[in-house]
Amino acid sequence: MTRVETELPLALPHRERCGTAQGFGGSTRAKWRWAVLVLVHIAVIAHIAHWKIAGTTLTPLEPSEAGETLELGLVNAGFLLFVGALLLTLVVGRFFCGWACHVVAYQDAAAWLLAKLKLKPRPIRSRLLMLVPAYAAIDMFVLPTVGRWLAGRPAPELAWHLTTNDLWERFPGPGMALLTLFVDGALIVWWLGAKAFCTYGCPYGALFGLVDRAAPGRIRVTDACEGCGHCTAVCTSNVRVHEEVARFGQVVDSGCMKCMDCVSACPKDALFFGFQPRLTRAVAAPLAARVAPPRRWDFSWPEEIALGLAFAGALFAFRGLYGAIPFLLAIGLAVIVALGCVLGARTLRLPTLRFQHWSWKRDARLTRGGAVGLSACAAAVLFTAHSGWVNGSEKVGTRALEAAARLPRASAERGAGLERAVEHLHRARAAGLFENATLLNKLGQVEFELGRRAEAEAHLRRTCELEPEWESAHVALASLMIASGRTSEAVELLLGLLGRQASAQSERLVATALAREEVSAERIEQFGRSASRERAIAVLEQALRLRPELDSARSALTRLAGAAD
Incomplete structure (x- = not known):
């Protein structure tokens, strides 16, 4: 020693x-x-x-x-x-x-x-x-x-x-x-x-x-x-x-x-x-x-290799975890966890150890600080392992989803691939400690394609609650509602999104509903006066391109444009 x-x-x-x-x-x-x-x-x-x-x-x-x-x-x-x-x-x-x-x-x-x-x-x-x-x-x-x-x-x-x-x-x-x-x-x-x-x-x-x-x-x-x-x-x-x-x-x-x-x-x-x-x-x-004095390092080569492996594993576990952990935060956490792994191993292996300003072990017995430190290292390793399981399951499910998306629609192979994706994504959701809007969005859209509309709607609604400005989730939920014959409800959802931010897909869906007279031009005009005149005008113009003879939309557009002047 x-x-x-x-x-x-x-x-x-x-x-x-x-x-x-x-x-x-x-x-x-x-x-x-x-x-x-x-x-x-x-x-x-x-x-x-x-x-x-x-x-x-x-x-x-x-x-x-x-x-x-x-x-x-x-x-x-x-x-x-x-x-x-x-x-x-x-x-x-x-x-x-x-x-x-x-x-x-x-x-x-x-x-x-x-x-x-x-x-x-x-x-x-x-x-x-x-x-x-x-x-x-x-x-x-x-x-x-x-x-x-x-x-x-x-x-x-x-x-x-x-x-x-x-x-x-x-x-x-x-x-x-x-x-x-x-x-x-x-x-x-x-x-x-x-x-x-x-x-x-x-x-x-x-x-x-x-x-x-x-x-x-x-x-x-x-x-x-x-x-x-x-x-x-x-x-x-x-x-x-x-x-x-x-x-x-x-x-x-x-x-x-x-x-x-x-x-x-x-x-x-x-x-x-x-x-x-x-x-x-x-x-x-x-x-x-x-x-030149000899360069001094704190770790032997076996410990260096252990540090590298622990860092790689922790980075895999934390990067993108719950759809929230950014890259630089994952790196910082992974470096700390890697040190914790080697520090914990030294604590268990050696009769005496001092880390920074604390004595962790003395005469083959843990000090109070060492017991707290070793417990923290063990907790960090367990949390990292759990995070790796959750994140890994989501990544496997995402890869299965991406592979299935490249296959022809309505093919048996695509359906089987989507089922595999759902299995892994559900596993990640069940094991997760926190709700993951990214995961829920994927589940909702996959289950919508598989025809499980109730499950899909529940996942997409929760996604929209967690991420009120997430365009893809709102558009997917609105598309599900339209497919279920609830166009007016879908339009209200999309108008709520358009009131907060621009969304080309939302404008297109609302304009299509207006062209089919599944929503009134008066409702779009009301939205323009109370929320966003610019986006209401864009919806009315798109609807008129789809159906030029729609007089109600033309009249509403004239009134909104006149109000803008």
Whole structure:
């Protein structure tokens, strides 16, 4: 048994009498960086307020929006921001991450609060988990394009998409957004150290880190440096600053986010930000070998493999769970669960173990903190396994549904495929802990095609209750009602949806009912005066295209158009 095994994470050797606890001052740049990050959040609030007041606004300034550009060809503000940030990083390094990223702000705030509580977490160092951000970047920005190529679909034509009337369209709901920020901005810091999500989860950070390697802008050092290590003590990006400047004359770790804490905290003013050509491998190798300490990791290779497998399993379990868990939240949860698996195994295997600031096991006996921690690990593993069963059942059912949809209608093979899909989807619903509108919508539409109208209507009604603005569920439920001879009820359902949002399918169904005189033109006119004149006019115009001689619709259209003038 080694010290590496009994202490997680391993406390790396450091200079004595170094750090704020020893009387040295902290960073004087931190307050300026916090002021900038506060301004970033004020800008976000102003953006949301403008959308709420004006009804339309600039598309989200979020790097994830670049996926829409690559997949659909829509050049939005998020894509332009991401490209601009990458170009900036190519010159000055990762300033954008340190000074403008809201998730970095939450992680730094969590680390500050934990330090105030005397619980400052040390960084976990894992070889395989460091590959997660690269995987996430490939998943978000490369695989959709590769999938399009393999399917033989042409590249989309580029088109400007700088404004939107639904700022939140591609984001999770408020509750899930807050949970994402809590897990990726706070909980992961408590378990894996400062800026842990940047290290083990952020897909944008992977790209920024790659570009940073070519940036001439670096933290550099003068001959005044005495190697005191105070710079490393104040660094919140887990960079071994004093070692890197001793080896290379500059910080080369792509994890450096140019927060400038080390520069402001240096008692000799030996550090500064400057420009210098990138070190080539031929130059860097002998410098690194000159004074290179051995790289220390917290896990053996068997444990690293266990971490990788646990992460993959947890990501499968959480991604898209209950139709709600977004990708980046699933990554944060999966990283934490993977660590919990290895931590739990060590706790059971070793007679002594200390994790972060808690002693979990001493003299082959669990401490009180260890009992709580081990119980939490076990609960997390059980919840993950259950989530994997639920999510896996839904995914199998969805694949069966997609396969059946490609078969001819009314064929025996299609019917058998739909039955298999229903079986797996019902299994997922029965095992689930929460209602899943996505699952209910699939069940409702499949059972409608199979002729089980009562079951289909119950599922679709519940879907509409859970997701009042979900167009596909409302249209499917209305189609079921029309097929059952309840057209007027279907029209009222669709008019309710049209009163809240645009829906081309709803307009078409209502116009068809009007053309067949299954709903009166007066009802559409009333809807136009009380809810949406624009959508009522669109319905009346479509009805007249289907049946030009419908005088009641023409009269209603004339009155609404006149009211608009």
